[in-house]
Amino acid sequence: MPADEQKRSIHELLVNRILHGAGRAPADERARAFDNAKLPEPLRPLLDKVATKSAQVTDADFATAVDAGFTDDQLFELVICAAVGQSTRQYEAGLAALAEAIGDTETG
Amino acid sequence: MRPRVLDHGYGIRPKLLFRLIRLMSGHPVPDAAKITFYRPDFYGTHAKRFTQEAMRGPSTWSVGDRELMAAYVSKVNDCPFCIGAHTATATQAYQDRERVAAVLADLDSAPIDEGLRATLGMLGKLTSEGTLSAGDIRAVLSAGVSHQQIEDALAVGFAFNTTDRLANAFAFDALSQEGFEAGAKYLLKRGYR
Numbered sequence: 001m002p003a004d005e006q007k008r009s010i011h012e013l014l015v016n017r018i019l020h021g022a023g024r025a026p027a028d029e030r031a032r033a034f035d036n037a038k039l040p041e042p043l044r045p046l047l048d049k050v051a052t053k054s055a056q057v058t059d060a061d062f063a064t065a066v067d068a069g070f071t072d073d074q075l076f077e078l079v080i081c082a083a084v085g086q087s088t089r090q091y092e093a094g095l096a097a098l099a100e101a102i103g104d105t106e107t108g
Numbered sequence: 109m110r111p112r113v114l115d116h117g118y119g120i121r122p123k124l125l126f127r128l129i130r131l132m133s134g135h136p137v138p139d140a141a142k143i144t145f146y147r148p149d150f151y152g153t154h155a156k157r158f159t160q161e162a163m164r165g166p167s168t169w170s171v172g173d174r175e176l177m178a179a180y181v182s183k184v185n186d187c188p189f190c191i192g193a194h195t196a197t198a199t200q201a202y203q204d205r206e207r208v209a210a211v212l213a214d215l216d217s218a219p220i221d222e223g224l225r226a227t228l229g230m231l232g233k234l235t236s237e238g239t240l241s242a243g244d245i246r247a248v249l250s251a252g253v254s255h256q257q258i259e260d261a262l263a264v265g266f267a268f269n270t271t272d273r274l275a276n277a278f279a280f281d282a283l284s285q286e287g288f289e290a291g292a293k294y295l296l297k298r299g300y301r
Contacts, residue, residue, distance in 0.1 A: 003166045007162060010161060017150065023150065054185065054186075054275075054276035057277045073147075083273035083274050086273065090239070091263075094234050094258075094265065097239075097240040101245035
């Protein structure tokens with residue numbers, strides 16, 4: 001398999017696994033974490049920061065989620081979904097811009 | 109780390125492995141390696157394969173270039189653990205401490221070729237703004253970088269935009285300078301598998 005296809009297919013496997021495979025957090029919650037959208041209140045401070053300003057995540061953000069009943073294993077999964085979701089949007093935006101630029105070069 | 113289960117929730121085999129590594133290397137297993145052993149089926153297995161391909165798979169970027177990209181993206185994400193780890197790894201790969209330090213201090217004036225500079229700038233923009241335009245890509249192509257090299261760099265960007273977020277969120281412990289140097293040596297010898 002060419003190297004690019006290899007990387008894109010591993011990326012796809014990773015995204016499919018964390019969103020649709022077995023997990024301790026419900027799949028719809030993992031999808032919201034991935035999309036950074038429609039998050040329940042106790043998860044929002046933690047997961048929005050993971051996506052947009054991860055250096056500012058605090059112990060208190062985890063404590064808010066734990067107090068609301070989320071387990072360590074659920075938070076492990078949801079943080080990963082939030083991180084992979086944001087980097088996936090960036091990766092796909094970069095690849096789309098590359099495809100557009102190549103298309104322009106080839107047709108223009 | 110937080111949540112606490114990432115410090116103690118490992119099976120007997122990973123725990124023995126961590127102890128063995130500590131004995132043999134004289135340094136604790138870095139948290140970045142540790143978490144790939146926590147429920148590896150959920151994240152670690154695929155993440156390691158992707159990172160290995162991006163960082164050590166076929167590419168016309170050198171290993172040093174890719175490690176420098178990792179350090180640079182980590183700097184934009186303000187991730188102390190990953191800056192330390194990949195600054196040390198890029199430095200050992202290039203055998204050139206000044207070059208790496210110059211890029212991290214000021215990309216515009218660093219003594220590197222224009223293609224690498226444009227590529228790092230592109231990754232920095234994607235990391236801080238979350239998107240790129242076709243115009244941004246054309247600027248990198250004009251600096252002599254190939255389509256393939258841009259695609260390869262975007263994969264490095266994905267790997268470290270993910271890892272930086274996890275390192276910050278899970279609060280990976282920073283290592284001593286000796287610890288980062290030992291980790292860098294391991295990453296150059298064995299990769300990310």
